[in-house]
Amino acid sequence: xxxxxxxxxxxxxxxPAPALAQVPxxxxxxxxxxxxxxxxxxxxxxxxxxxxxxxxxxxxxxxxKPAWVYQLRVGGVFExxxxxxxxxxxxxxxxxxxxALDVRTGRPLWxxxxxxxxxxxxxxxxxVNRGVAVLDNMVYAGSIAGHLAALDAKSGALRWDVAVDxxxxxxxxxxxPLAIDGKIIVGVSGAENGIRGxxxxxxxxxxxxxxxxxxxxxxxxxxxxxxxxxxxxxxGGGSTWLTGSYDxxxxxxxxQVGNPGPDWNGDYRPGDNLYTCSVLAINPDDGSLKWHFQxxxxxxxxxxxxxxxxxxxxxxxxxxxxxxxxANRNGxxxxxxxxxxxxxNGTAFVKQTWADGLDAKGRPRLKPGLDPNPEGILVYPSIQxxxxxxxxxxxxxxxxxxxxxxxxxTIYYKGEAVYKPGIGFTAGGGRTINGDDAWSxxxxxxxxxxxxxxxxxxxxxGRSSLLSTAGGLVFGGTExxxxxxxxxxxxxxxxxxxxxxxxxGIPVSFAVDGxxxxxxxxxxxxxxxxxx
Amino acid sequence: MMKRWLWAGAIGLxxxxxxxxxxxxxxxxxxxxxxxxxxxxxxxxxAGAAGGDAPPLNRPKLLHAxxxxxxxxxxxxxxxxxxxxxxxxxxxxxxxxxxxxxxSLGKVADVKVPGDVRKGGDIYKSLGCATCHIVxxxxxxxxxxxTDIGFMRGPSYLRQSIVDPGAALPKGVLQVPSRGYxxxxxxxxxxxxxxxxxxxxxxxxxxxxxxxxxxxKFYSLRKADLxxxxxxxxxxxxxxxxxxxxxxxxxxxxxxLASLQGEP
Numbered sequence: 001x002x003x004x005x006x007x008x009x010x011x012x013x014x015x016p017a018p019a020l021a022q023v024p025x026x027x028x029x030x031x032x033x034x035x036x037x038x039x040x041x042x043x044x045x046x047x048x049x050x051x052x053x054x055x056x057x058x059x060x061x062x063x064x065k066p067a068w069v070y071q072l073r074v075g076g077v078f079e080x081x082x083x084x085x086x087x088x089x090x091x092x093x094x095x096x097x098x099x100a101l102d103v104r105t106g107r108p109l110w111x112x113x114x115x116x117x118x119x120x121x122x123x124x125x126x127x128v129n130r131g132v133a134v135l136d137n138m139v140y141a142g143s144i145a146g147h148l149a150a151l152d153a154k155s156g157a158l159r160w161d162v163a164v165d166x167x168x169x170x171x172x173x174x175x176x177p178l179a180i181d182g183k184i185i186v187g188v189s190g191a192e193n194g195i196r197g198x199x200x201x202x203x204x205x206x207x208x209x210x211x212x213x214x215x216x217x218x219x220x221x222x223x224x225x226x227x228x229x230x231x232x233x234x235x236g237g238g239s240t241w242l243t244g245s246y247d248x249x250x251x252x253x254x255x256q257v258g259n260p261g262p263d264w265n266g267d268y269r270p271g272d273n274l275y276t277c278s279v280l281a282i283n284p285d286d287g288s289l290k291w292h293f294q295x296x297x298x299x300x301x302x303x304x305x306x307x308x309x310x311x312x313x314x315x316x317x318x319x320x321x322x323x324x325x326x327a328n329r330n331g332x333x334x335x336x337x338x339x340x341x342x343x344x345n346g347t348a349f350v351k352q353t354w355a356d357g358l359d360a361k362g363r364p365r366l367k368p369g370l371d372p373n374p375e376g377i378l379v380y381p382s383i384q385x386x387x388x389x390x391x392x393x394x395x396x397x398x399x400x401x402x403x404x405x406x407x408x409x410t411i412y413y414k415g416e417a418v419y420k421p422g423i424g425f426t427a428g429g430g431r432t433i434n435g436d437d438a439w440s441x442x443x444x445x446x447x448x449x450x451x452x453x454x455x456x457x458x459x460x461x462g463r464s465s466l467l468s469t470a471g472g473l474v475f476g477g478t479e480x481x482x483x484x485x486x487x488x489x490x491x492x493x494x495x496x497x498x499x500x501x502x503x504x505g506i507p508v509s510f511a512v513d514g515x516x517x518x519x520x521x522x523x524x525x526x527x528x529x530x531x532x
Numbered sequence: 533m534m535k536r537w538l539w540a541g542a543i544g545l546x547x548x549x550x551x552x553x554x555x556x557x558x559x560x561x562x563x564x565x566x567x568x569x570x571x572x573x574x575x576x577x578x579a580g581a582a583g584g585d586a587p588p589l590n591r592p593k594l595l596h597a598x599x600x601x602x603x604x605x606x607x608x609x610x611x612x613x614x615x616x617x618x619x620x621x622x623x624x625x626x627x628x629x630x631x632x633x634x635x636s637l638g639k640v641a642d643v644k645v646p647g648d649v650r651k652g653g654d655i656y657k658s659l660g661c662a663t664c665h666i667v668x669x670x671x672x673x674x675x676x677x678x679t680d681i682g683f684m685r686g687p688s689y690l691r692q693s694i695v696d697p698g699a700a701l702p703k704g705v706l707q708v709p710s711r712g713y714x715x716x717x718x719x720x721x722x723x724x725x726x727x728x729x730x731x732x733x734x735x736x737x738x739x740x741x742x743x744x745x746x747x748x749k750f751y752s753l754r755k756a757d758l759x760x761x762x763x764x765x766x767x768x769x770x771x772x773x774x775x776x777x778x779x780x781x782x783x784x785x786x787x788x789l790a791s792l793q794g795e796p
Contacts, residue, residue: 077615123572126615192575263575302575376579383575413579415570429574431582435703435712436765459738460710480710480737493756496739 022153023085023134025181029248035470036511038084041131041176042391043508045246046311049393050468051509055516056531057471061485061495063531067517068106070099070526077126078521081176081391081465081506083134089510089519090134090153091526092176095127096143098151103512106528110156114143121170123424124192130243130389130506131176133184135204140184142173148186150207160207164188169421170195176243180253180284183210187240191258191304194235194425199244199255199280201287211287215240215257215275228270235419236269237261238276242306242389247322250339252290253282254311254324258304262417264372264428265300272297277305279326281341291341296330297363300371301354301379301412302430303330307387310394310401314448316344325447327392327403329385332358333450347450349443350386350405354379372412372428382408382438382461383430390463391506393474394447398488401447402474404464405455408438434461442466442476444491454491465506467518477503477520483527499527558632565633568626576615581637586615590637593683603631645687645790647780652788655781659773667792674732674746675716675770676702680794690789694782697768709735718767719743721753722760729753732769 023039031037031044035052043049056064072078076094083090088109089101099111120127122144133140138159139151146167150159164186165171170193178185183201191197197215202208215238217223227233237260244255260276262268277296280289295305310325316335324338331352335345343362355364370379384406392403410430417427432438438461444453458464462479469475473494474486481503484496505521519528569581581589596611597603604627610616656662662671665678681690684705693700701714709715713736721729721743731745741761743751746769755761777785 075612122617124575127617262571411579413570413574415574415579416567417571418567424572424575426571426575428570429576429579431578432712436714436717436763438712457738459736478738482738484738493739498737498740 022137024136025179028135028179037086038082038508038510040083040133040178041081041243042245042308045248046394047243047245047308048310048312048396049308049391049466050395050397050470052470053509053511053516054469054471055511056469056473056509056518058473058487058494060531061471061473064485064495064497064518064529065532067528067530069528070101070106070108072524075524077128077504078524078526079128079130079389079504079506080521080526081131082508082519082526083132083176084508084510085134085153087512088153090132090139092129092131092141094129095122096129096141096145098132098139098141098156100139100153100156103510103517103528106526112149112151112156112158114145114147114149114161116143116145117167120145120172121167121193121422122172123170123190124239125174125189125241128174130174133177133179135179135184138204140177140179140204142175142177142186144172144174146171146173146188148173148177148184148202148207150184150204162202162207162209164200165195169193175241178243178246178253179204180246180248183284185244185253185255185284187242187244187255189239189241191237191239191261192263192424192426193422194237194261194419195239196234196236197238197240197257199240199253199282199287201284213280213282213287213289215278215280217274223274226271226274229268232269235261235425236273236276237263239304240306242308245309245311245324246284247311247338250322251284252338253284254309254338255280255282256306256309256326258306259299259302262425262427263300263302264412264426264430265414265417266298266371268417268427269298273299277303277330279305279309279324279336281338293334293336293341293343293362295326295328295332295334295362299330300414301330301410302383303328303381303385305329306389308391310392311338312394312396312447314399316448323448325394325401327387327401327405327445329381329387330354330364331381331386332364333401333403333445334362335448335450345448345450347445349403349445349450349452350407351380352386353409372414372430374414376411376413376431378409378411378433380409381406382410382432383412384408384410384432384463388463391465393466393468395468395488397470397472398444398468399447400444400453400468400488401450402466402468402488403443403445404440404458404462404466404476405443406438406440406461406463408461409433432461440464440479442474442486442491444474444488456486456491456493462502464503467507467509469509475507475509475518475520477505477507477522479503481522483520483522483529499523499525561629561632562636564626565629565631565636568630569633573630581634589634591684592638594638600631600635603634604628607631645787647783647785647787649784649787649791651781652784652786652791655777655785656788659776664770673748674744676705678789678792680792682790682792683794687786687790690786691782694772694777694785695774696772697770698766701768709733714765716768718764718769720760720762720764721758723753724757724759726759733763
């Protein structure tokens with residue numbers, strides 16, 4: 001009884017939204033206008049992961065103190081990016097649990113765990129979940145069982161559940177879905193299983209699938225000619241395992257596509273292997289393709305292009321442009337015109353040894369002889385990439401693109417693989433040159449040119465997700481457990497604390513009762529910090 | 533980088549130089565397991581199971597898999613709370629092949645290491661190795677515990693660690709620092725106040741470093757307070773004994789170390 005009363009009170013104190021449409025689409029479009037909330041995976045449809053909150057700033061960040069901690073009940077790799085709506089946090093616990101927390105205290109309001117079969121297949125990543133989407137009065141989450149579920153935002157009760165695709169042949173979900181007008185968009189993991197990837201749209205109310213956009217063209221479709229070998233397109237990978245971005249004005253959905261399969265032996269699939277390692281601009285009404293850009297044609301190093309796509313507007317060569325930027329796993333930072341897909345700029349942001357730069361259209365000029373081979377060959381960046389799922393941030397205040405760049409090489413090996421449903425289909429692998437011989441750096445790049453403005457070195461070759469703030473800060477976390485804040489203008493470290501385990505979580509910021517908080521998952525716990 | 537290659541090369545040599553035990557699983561199983569391993573396991577465990585993001589498996593003793601049954605169980609069920617997934621949907625024969633292949637990488641023959649173990653033990657005492665090393669609970673704590681060093685390392689590696697210790701700094705033995713980092717890395721540190729510390733790295737993160745000096749004194753330092761942090765990669769606090777041992781004595785000392793197989 002107490003719990004119900006408290007939840008109702010909370011609702012009364014919170015936003016003046018209608019009871020049955022807690023987060024209508026219009027609020028998502030205008031997410032920037034309510035910085036006290038963090039309404040979707042990367043903050044807004046632009047995926048800038050920037051907060052306009054400035055209560056915590058350069059002057060007072062040294063005073064940050066823990067506000068509360070939420071401990072996982074079952075351990076696991078904890079990569080969540082929480083969503084916060086009107087005093088309630090919706091976050092995911094590994095492998096696929098959704099939990100709602102009271103942001104004032106960290107006390108759980110409800111928790112929901114899907115059925116995961118004992119023989120679930122998760123190959124290619126740890127069994128993680130990176131977050132939820134909210135729309136109207138529902139919360140949406142994927143699972144490693146390959147399902148998408150819609151939960152009642154107030155109670156956690158299941159409204160509907162659909163199998164996105166068959167986990168027995170390797171499909172699974174780790175990403176936060178993206179909610180747009182009446183639709184829930186998801187992608188899939190599984191490119192190490194010989195899947196054929198896709199982006200799906202589901203009716204938000206019923207769970208009925210509205211469209212499916214395959215990332216690998218079928219026989220007879222344009223692009224299929226880039227798949228040599230017998231039926232190689234059928235097992236060609238092209239997973240879509242991280243959340244895309246959206247431009248409601250252009251009405252274009254941008255989604256990133258992963259590596260071709262098998263990963264490290266391209267002999268099975270001669271050709272460019274469209275649309276793997278690409279970005280797709282998709283019409284959200286029917287899933288049709290407006291344009292595409294391929295970063296790494298015929299990839300043989302597992303440099304999938306699933307990294308977050310950041311949307312921003314700027315003047316390039318005297319012309320105002322709507323832009324899309326990505327720090328790609330292959331080591332180059334790309335800037336495209338997001339209306340047309342035109343390549344505008346590409347600059348290496350880490351040590352890379354595989355390409356003599358990019359040509360005028362953005363295609364890499366390959367150095368010869370750097371494909372994996374049976375004896376092994378050292379190539380930079382590493383098998384985990386110069387970038388990966390860890391989140392970049394863009395600050396409109398500084399026009400800087402913040403990215404944790406991983407400086408690491410790998411000795412790549414080519415092997416053989418026979419496709420068998422549900423079994424790894426990778427044909428090789430690699431040995432990373434890690435430890436003292438590898439490192440990462442938080443780098444601030446001029447967002448339009450990719451030019452390095454500053455860097456802050458991290459000890460380990462970790463994957464620090466970043467959050468930039470109107471308070472002039474960049475928050476991140478290290479592999480060794482340091483939660484830190486840098487000066488967004490200079491990179492100077494301003495504050496750090498040790499959270500006791502590797503930080504895989506993605507920082508977000510929100511406010512309640514006029515107080516700003518910063519949250520990040522580390523080890524098996526979610527930590528929330530605020531000023532005293 | 534060069535040193536690391538030397539070190540990795542030394543291990544490779546130590547393993548490949550030894551013949552596989554005759555009673556190994558049949559070759560067809562091993563070959564089948566190798567193909568499966570390339571498809572599923574090399575991404576994390578590295579080619580030839582030499583280690584990558586996940587630990588190397590080309591060694592005789594595996595932390596989580598003392599027996600073949602335990603290894604098969606891990607392949608089928610994963611290791612909870614680690615990145616090691618379940619690899620389900622495998623037939624029994626496929627699991628058997630994978631186990632055969634992984635075990636074949638770690639099999640070391642019961643060949644006799646040349647040299648006189650007893651004489652080697654005397655040399656160990658006379659050189660004062662126990663000042664810095666523990667064997668069966670006895671000795672100093674500055675360097676690695678050698679109680680089961682003959683089980684963990686091959687004779688070539690042991691020989692190199694005596695002749696050129698800096699090229700043979702261990703990795704992946706201790707739980708701290710984390711895997712991949714050189715253990716017992718010598719440091720020279722000068723603080724902004726002018727103090728100097730020489731010792732080995734115990735642990736480190738982006739903002740701090742933990743050090744132990746030769747006297748055993750512990751230091752916790754913030755990097756922002758340091759004028760100099762010199763990581764003496766390729767060096768070791770242990771001196772080279774190459775000029776202090778006759779070839780036969782070196783062989784005897786290696787034989788003694790190789791005989792250290794852990795407490796019964």
